[in-house]
Amino acid sequence: MTILNLSSALHEKQLKLATGYCCESCGSVVPHSMLELHPIPSDNETKIVSGASDILVLCTLCHTRLHDAVIPHELQRSAIRIRPPEVMENINGILSRPFT
Numbered sequence: 001m002t003i004l005n006l007s008s009a010l011h012e013k014q015l016k017l018a019t020g021y022c023c024e025s026c027g028s029v030v031p032h033s034m035l036e037l038h039p040i041p042s043d044n045e046t047k048i049v050s051g052a053s054d055i056l057v058l059c060t061l062c063h064t065r066l067h068d069a070v071i072p073h074e075l076q077r078s079a080i081r082i083r084p085p086e087v088m089e090n091i092n093g094i095l096s097r098p099f100t
Contacts, residue, residue, distance in 0.1 A: 011094060011097070012037060012094050013032055013094075014094045015037055015057060015091060015094055015095075016035045016037075016057055018057075018087055018091050018094060019035075019057045019087055020087075021035060022057075023035065023057065023062050024056050024057050024058060024079050024080075024083065025056070025058050025059070025062035025065075025066070025079060026058055026059060026061075026062050030059050032082075034058075034059055034060050035057055035058065035059055035060075036057075036058055036060060036063045037055055037056075037057060037058075038055065038056040038057075038058050038063055038066065038076075039054060039055050040056065040076050040077060040080075041054070041059035041073070042054065042055050042063035051091075051092050051095055052059050052080070052083070052087075052088045052089075052091035052095065053077065053088075054083050055081055055091065055095075056072070056076060056080065057091045076091045090095065
């Protein structure tokens with residue numbers, strides 16, 4: 001299990017690149033600076049990320065909307081279920097590396 005380290009700029013950029021700088025909600029391709037990582041915790045108290053099934057890459061607008069709407073975690077995970085297999089593999093590979 002990995003604790004997502006959002007302060008690791010290298011890993012953050014690699015995770016965004018793994019999606020092709022594409023928002024996993026609206027599908028927009030935007031500069032990496034306009035994408036944000038959204039961890040989907042297994043419960044409401046921790047931010048533990050164990051793999052690609054626990055994180056979304058969202059544009060700033062979609063990320064804000066997600067938090068404003070208070071979307072249940074199971075519904076958030078529905079976007080991950082349609083993620084291409086190669087993106088899943090890339091994200092899992094990135095998350096398996098040590099954060100520096």
